[in-house]
């Protein structure tokens with residue numbers, strides 16, 4: 711964004727499918743991947759925001775609820791039919807934990823909903839993307855986990871943490887299984903990012919935001935563009951030897967004591 715920024719065009723001609731492209735990290739990534747030359751397919755359950763995102767980056771919008779297998783299949787199929795390949799899958803849509811996500815409070819229905827939107831969605835998206843990538847002999851999958859997949863949160867968010875741990879474990883295993891077929895799979899583990907999801911969470915509990923900042927060596931939350939830059943790297947051939955990792959973009963949280 712600064713005037714002397716290097717102009718990267720690493721993704722010219724590639725097709726990227728992004729879920730949750732209407733807001734936050736997904737939206738910033740749609741812009742970043744498009745600026746690097748990718749065709750961007752914006753999936754979101756929110757039609758207004760998803761459509762606006764697609765129009766903003768000259769891509770296409772596909773309304774897709776990531777918990778619905780048929781809609782997920784249609785998302786990837788539309789990408790392939792429109793642009794002729796599926797090179798990048800950024801499986802990113804997710805929801806924040808329910809209000810009090812302590813194991814003592816979270817009910818089974820709330821727990822299941824978080825697993826469905828945050829974890830089952832990633833299973834469905836990988837299942838849909840991998841066959842295209844196998845045929846091409848090439849592909850990069852980036853699944854949005856979180857730094858909480860690696861660390862226990864003292865402020866309880868048990869259903870969320872468990873869902874992200876699942877995303878991390880699944881990404882690692884898929885990365886191992888499909889590497890010889892040219893498909894890399896990485897889990898992206900952002901620290902707290904200044905997005906509507908986080909703002910909503912901290913609006914309910916401002917003290918929690920202040921407590922969090924103390925633990926971030928960089929002394930601030932990430933901006934969505936900083937996460938998007940990491941996704942662009944993982945999507946591109948610059949990361950050709952990066953596979954099956956938990957790719958932390960957390961301002962140093964996980965290194966701090």
Ligand code: NAD
Pocket residue numbers: 729730731732733734735736753754755756759774775776777802803804805806827854855856857899900901902903904905906907908
């Ligand atoms: P956000 O709320 O700004 O955006 C999420 C998008 O996903 C929205 O456009 C929403 O409409 C869409 N979405 C929600 N449910 C969906 C569904 N069922 N089907 C399709 N789309 C759906 O959130 P964000 O902060 O950009 O978060 C994106 C991802 O990053 C999530 O997986 C989140 O858990 C993860 N994450 C966020 C933070 C953070 O601090 N914001 C930190 C680590 C990880």
